[in-house]
Amino acid sequence: xxxxDNPSFETANALTGAFPDAWSFESVATSxxxxxxxxxxTLEAYEHSWLSNEDRLALFDxxxxxxxxxxxxxxxxxxDFEEQWLSNEDRLAVFTGSDLDDADYDVALDDAEDFEExWLSNEDRLVVFVGVPTDLDDASYDTGTPEDFExxxxxxxxNEDRLVVFAGVPTDLxxGVFLDDGFPSGRPEETFDTEVLILVPLSVDVSDSEPLDPxxxxxxxxxxxxxxxxxxxxxxxxxxxxxxWETQQVIVGTGSFPDQDILLAIGFNRVRIETTAYTSGTPFxxxxxxxxx
Numbered sequence: 001x002x003x004x005d006n007p008s009f010e011t012a013n014a015l016t017g018a019f020p021d022a023w024s025f026e027s028v029a030t031s032x033x034x035x036x037x038x039x040x041x042t043l044e045a046y047e048h049s050w051l052s053n054e055d056r057l058a059l060f061d062x063x064x065x066x067x068x069x070x071x072x073x074x075x076x077x078x079x080d081f082e083e084q085w086l087s088n089e090d091r092l093a094v095f096t097g098s099d100l101d102d103a104d105y106d107v108a109l110d111d112a113e114d115f116e117e118x119w120l121s122n123e124d125r126l127v128v129f130v131g132v133p134t135d136l137d138d139a140s141y142d143t144g145t146p147e148d149f150e151x152x153x154x155x156x157x158x159n160e161d162r163l164v165v166f167a168g169v170p171t172d173l174x175x176g177v178f179l180d181d182g183f184p185s186g187r188p189e190e191t192f193d194t195e196v197l198i199l200v201p202l203s204v205d206v207s208d209s210e211p212l213d214p215x216x217x218x219x220x221x222x223x224x225x226x227x228x229x230x231x232x233x234x235x236x237x238x239x240x241x242x243x244x245w246e247t248q249q250v251i252v253g254t255g256s257f258p259d260q261d262i263l264l265a266i267g268f269n270r271v272r273i274e275t276t277a278y279t280s281g282t283p284f285x286x287x288x289x290x291x292x293x
Contacts, residue, residue, distance in 0.1 A: 195288040200233055201275040202282065209272035210287065212264070214240040220271065221288045222251065222260040229253035229281035233273050235262055240269040247274075253281065 009020050034042040060066050068077035072084055092099055102111040106118055129135040138148040142155055166172040196210045212218065222235055232252050236245040248262045271287060 195286055198271075198273050198285050198287055200229065200273055200283055200285050201278070203278055204275055206236075206275075207273040209238070209270040212237070212268050212271055214267050214269040217266050218264045218268075220248075220262040220264060222249070222262070223286050223288070224253075224257060224283045228255045229257070229283040229285075230255060230279035231275060231281065232277040233275045233285075235260070235287075236272050236274055237264060237268040238270040238272075239267050245272070245274075250276075253283070255281070 006020065012019050036042060037044045057065060069079075070077065071079045072082075103113075104111065105113045106116075108117070110117075126135060132138050139150075140146040140148065141150045144154065163172055169175055198207050198210065201207055220235070230253055232250065234247045235249040235251070236247050238245050248264070249260055251257055251260055273285060
């Protein structure tokens, strides 16, 4: 059993007088084994057990150590590109007339392409044309009475007269009709406002409501385009998330009434009409929003 001297480092070193403060390990080998390659050598010389390259040659003797490459049938030691390459058996770099075949063009087999035959109607290869009717044909426009030029007068839908200056509505032009505004027969101009027709109840009652955008303020305009109204109605709005209807404007009609503008703050999401008194009339009431200031 081995003993450890000075296990707790109490004894100083006899030579230096210093106390040790760490362990070290030292071993000594008294024998070793060699790795053997090929059973006889201690290094890999690539001489043994490598098939036919047993001699580890750096230089080759062409007659002894190498074999010729074999090309073609019968075998040749060089590739001369002469045999077994289809029709280029002679490996020509420069061609003489006997090595080439003439190109053949047309049914008559011309040796040059003169663009004279088999090109439909341009058989004469003209560069300058005499004109109609010798070399050219008149262009023919229109079907009723063919013309030799395009005057943009016929067969162009309704612009038969090729007008440059227009007399106006209703002679040469028609009013634009913007139906998405809600007008019964469209509007002649695009107002870019939302416009809806709300039927005024012809009794003490409320109309159907229309949606508003609660994220934007608006200026509502109430206008009557036709009919008469004798009575009283209110323009009412409702705030988002509320069931309460607020009266924004009271309108009294005595047959007709001027346009009414109502300013709305953000937060209203519906609008309607409530008739509070009705005598007579069947008006068309339009509500438009938003309007420019």
